[in-house]
Amino acid sequence: MAEAHQAVAFQFTVTPEGIDLQLSHQALSEIYLSGVRSWKKRVIRLKNNVITGVYPASPSSWLFVVIAILATMYTRSDPSMGLIAKIQEHLPVSQSMSSQCQAVLSAVLFSTMLWLLLIFTMRLCLKQLLSYHRWMFEQHGKMSNTTKVWVVSSGAHLSGRKPLLYSYQGSLPNLPVPVVKDTVKRYLESVRPLMDDTQYERTTKLAEEFESSLGNRLQWYLKLKSLWAANYVSDWWEEYVYLRGRSPIMVNSNYYGMDFLFVTPTPIQSARAGNSIHSFFLYRRKLNKEEIKPSRIPGTVIPLCAAQCERIFHTTRIPGEETDTVQHWQDSDYIVVYHKGRYFRLRVYQAGRLLSPREIEFQIQRILDDPAAPSKGEAHLGALTAGDRIPWAKARTKFFSTGLNKRSLDCIEKAAFFVTLDDDEQGMMGDDPAASLDNYAKNLLHGKCYDRWFDKSFSVVFYKNGKCGINAEHSWADAPVLAHVWEVGLKTGAYFPWFLKSIMTYLCQCFSCEEQISQSLDVAQKLADDIDFHVFSFQEFGKGKVKKCRVSPDAFIQMCLQLAYFRQNNFCLTYEASMTRLFREGRTETVRSCSNESSAFVRAFEGGEAPDVCRRLLRAASEKHQLLYRMAMTGGGIDRHLFCLYVVSKYLGVESPFLKEVLSEPWRLSTSQTGVQQVELFDLVNHPEYISCGGGFGPVADDGYGVSYSLIGDNMINFHISCKHSCPQTDAHKFGSQIKKALHDIINLLSGAQPEPKKPEAGRPEVKKDQ
Structure with missing residues (x-):
């Protein structure tokens, strides 16, 4: 562990003449300037509260x-x-x-x-x-x-x-509580293609029994909560879906974002880090002043909730034995940097001034050139955040509650964000660009299992060849919020002696703590080794051609995923993330993409029905998917309502066979579109290479896939596919091939081109036209 010399304001020494008191003028100056900066922020916050309060x-x-x-x-x-x-x-x-x-x-x-x-x-x-919200459901042109x-x-x-960033917060409506009868009806419709007649009849009886008895009682409590709380879902969703999870958050919860796909602004690691870190703090300055434009639904003036933006910086997930907590601090003038097993505190302000990119680059280079070896227990310390949560919570209480250990851990957790200087080279490179892109995605998702602080709101990784990426903790916010920051960081960070000390002096001196670190690392390493990843950029056509066929691009891709999964396995419960930020403190809702309409199209297409019939069924499936997506966005989804009813039942101590069965159903196909939040930042016509490849996440089910996709411009679709090696039924590369084939087959169907002749595939399910 690198040696540290802490700067202190007062140093007391007992001498024969009495107490010798020494004052550090530099430290006192920093304390004074820190206080001035803090008071300036309070004044700005007070002024903005007045402005937003009367908007x-x-x-x-x-x-x-x-x-x-x-x-x-x-x-x-x-x-x-x-x-x-x-x-x-x-x-x-x-x-x-x-x-x-x-x-x-x-x-x-x-x-x-x-x-x-x-x-x-x-x-x-x-x-x-x-x-x-009725405007969302009206036909185009009518x-x-x-x-x-x-x-x-x-x-x-x-x-x-x-408006300021939070100007609309007080005017956003509360998320409505759907009627139990409507939710049950939509649920039964969503599971019909996944069940045979016997299973469906049994599920229908459970649903009817729930609706006529316990459902109304639980609904009363939800309506009461909706009158009292700003959002009847979000706090329980954060608590029970994220913070109460006891398994590793690495892979299972955290997600990642990639750098530019085809270009690297600079091959110099320290220069890329200096530019990007500076741009993040410029974004934070605008965030503190609320000068960031409120996000809106693309093409409209309708604002989205900005509540999640409050915890972007200096936020950390704190482990607990029963449940974790999200801790947010008001300010921090430094970041924590990890390099070759050592932790450094890098202050980015001097005399109240934000350091320039060149000055930050100089400090980063000093870290890269530092030859000191890590101290005992330091190198793999981050593995504690990658393993199971209960052992980490116990170790934190036992070894990090007092003394230097506590001060050092506080320094990491209170940092604005975490930075890793990686010795590897990543990106699309070498003799096998496709394989290198897969490795890049895996590295961003879990790294070496100890070189990220997975509890931080986000960690930025800078590679030896100038590439970078981001890894984010999920409980505090959803991907679109962090994507907004990341896009600004890519855009501004791509074009462009004072003290620096390691803070981690003798942080882990106890062998038993080293033993816990080793155990957490073993758990994390097994999880990381089991992840199979495939990333590819599909450039043969994009949303431009799909729109000319008068089909929603998102619905088009979801139908392709249904077709691809059916060819490999059959139908399954499919999760597509939709946002509910039209409402105050809204987060996400589920779109159940596998519907009666989509399954009818897939069966007809695979059964060799006439192209006109398949096109009609495809359009019907696409329209149904758009309806489901709009319902989810406007508070008419299924899963969050059922989830909250289940939470109420647990509080009341009553059992519901129907809710228990619903909440235990596995999502074998979990999907999410990661769209570009700020299209105006990038010139996709003249410089299409300056665009991120998007991001991805791990599989939700052990025997399923995680699929993230982004539609870039009119001619590119990027896919990130994850699954587990331990499941013999899943293979990321094979599924990627099925997706490519489905993309071609469905676009050919829409454009009237002749489809490629079908080849018999091993393990493909039999298609029965009478189903």
């Missing part, structure tokens, strides 16, 4: 209302209808104040109350406008009169003065 009005509008009311008083008219006089009668003022001053003060109070009433009315109108009025009204309310 869509402005604080200056108060003065306009006051002047208008005072002006009417001097024209001897009373717009208050006697209220100003009533206020004047009850003013607790001294007799020394003149009646004219009392009248002015009463007018100001009335103006303030009128102003607040106007703001409340405007925010209520805005909330009602944002609660209207807009109802109600929607036309809504478009004009919402445009007038949402296209005004420039």
Whole structure:
């Protein structure tokens, strides 16, 4: 472990003459500047709270209302209808104040109350406008009169003065609680293609019994929560889906994002790190000032919830024996850097000024050139965050509760984010670019199992050849929020002696702690070795050609995935992530992509039905998928409602066979589209090479696949496929081949081209037309 010399403000030495007190002026100066920066942020936060609190009005509008009311008083008219006089009668003022001053003060109070009433009315109108979602379900080119009025009204309310990041938070509607009957009906419809008649009849009886008895009782509690809480799902989702999980978060929960696919802005590791780290802190500065534009639904003025943005920086997941917690700190002026088994604290501010990219690069290079060996127990310390959660929680309590160990761990956890300087070279390179891309994805997902701090909100990895990537913890936010940061980091980080000390002095001196590190590393390494990854960039066509066929690109890919999986295994319960950020504190909902319509299309296509029949069934399946996606976005999904009903049943101590069965069903095909959040940052026409390959995640089920895809421009689709070697039924590369074949087969069907002749495949399920 690298030797450290901590900077302290006061040093006491006992001498024969008494106590010798030495002051470190540099440390005192840093403390002073840190306090100034903290107070500046408090002032900015207070100012922004006022601005967002009165939005869509402005604080200056108060003065306009006051002047208008005072002006009417001097024209001897009373717009208050006697209220100003009533206020004047009850003013607790001294007799020394003149009646004219009392009248002015009463007018100001009335103006303030009128102003607040106007703001409340405007925010209520805005909330009602944002609660209207029927426009999403109307056919393209066929807009109802109600929607036309809504478009004009919402445009007038949402296209005004420039909003801050959190300006719309108070106006976003709450997530509605669906009716139990509707949720049960949609659930039964979603599982019909996965069950035979006997299984479906049994499930229907369980569902009807639940709906007629326990369901209404549980629903009452959810409605009560929805009246009290901003979102009836999000806190329980974070707690029970993420934080209560006791298995490793590496692979099972964390996800990753890739660098540019075809270009590397600089092959110099320290230069790439300096530029990117600087850009992240520039983003944080804008985030603190709320100067980042609120995210919106693409092509509209409809805002999305920004609550998850609050925990992007200086946030860490803290292990516990029963449940973890997410800890967020208000500020941090440094990052923690890992290199060759050593941990360094790198401060990025000097005298209140953010270091330039070149200055950060110089500090990074000093770390790379440092020849010191890691101390005992330091090199594999990060494996504690990669293994099972309970052993990590016990080790944290036993070895990191006091003294230098605690201070050192605090330093890691309170850092703005974590940085790894990797000695490997990654990216699309060498004689086998496809294999190198697979290795790149695997490395970003789990690394060496000890060279990431998987508990941090995000860790940035810089490779020896200048490539980089990001690994993120999932509980605090969903991928689109981090993707927003990452895209800015790629864009700004691609173009462009003061103290640096290691903080990890003698952090792990206990052999028993080393033993726990070794055990966690063994668990993590077995998990990492079991992961099979395949990443490929499909460039033979993209969403441009799919749109010309008048089919939704996302629905098109989901139908391709259904066809590919059927050819390899049959149908399965399919998860597609959809966001619910149209609502306050919204996160995600599930789109059950395997539907009656999609299975009918797949069976017809594989059964050799006429192309016209297959095209009709494909369009019906695509339209149904779009309907399901819109339902999920607007609060009409299935799975979050059933999940919350299940949580309530556990709190009440009652058992529901129906809910137990629903929550235990495996998602063998888990999918997610990772779209570009800020298309305006990248010139995909003139510089299509400057685009990220997207990101991915591990498989949700041991015998299933995790598939992430991104539609880049009009002519590229990137896929990230994961599964486990230990399952003989899954193979990432074979599934990738099936996806490519399905893409060609379905686009040929839509464009009228002749499909390639089918070849018999071993293990392919028999297609029965009468099913």
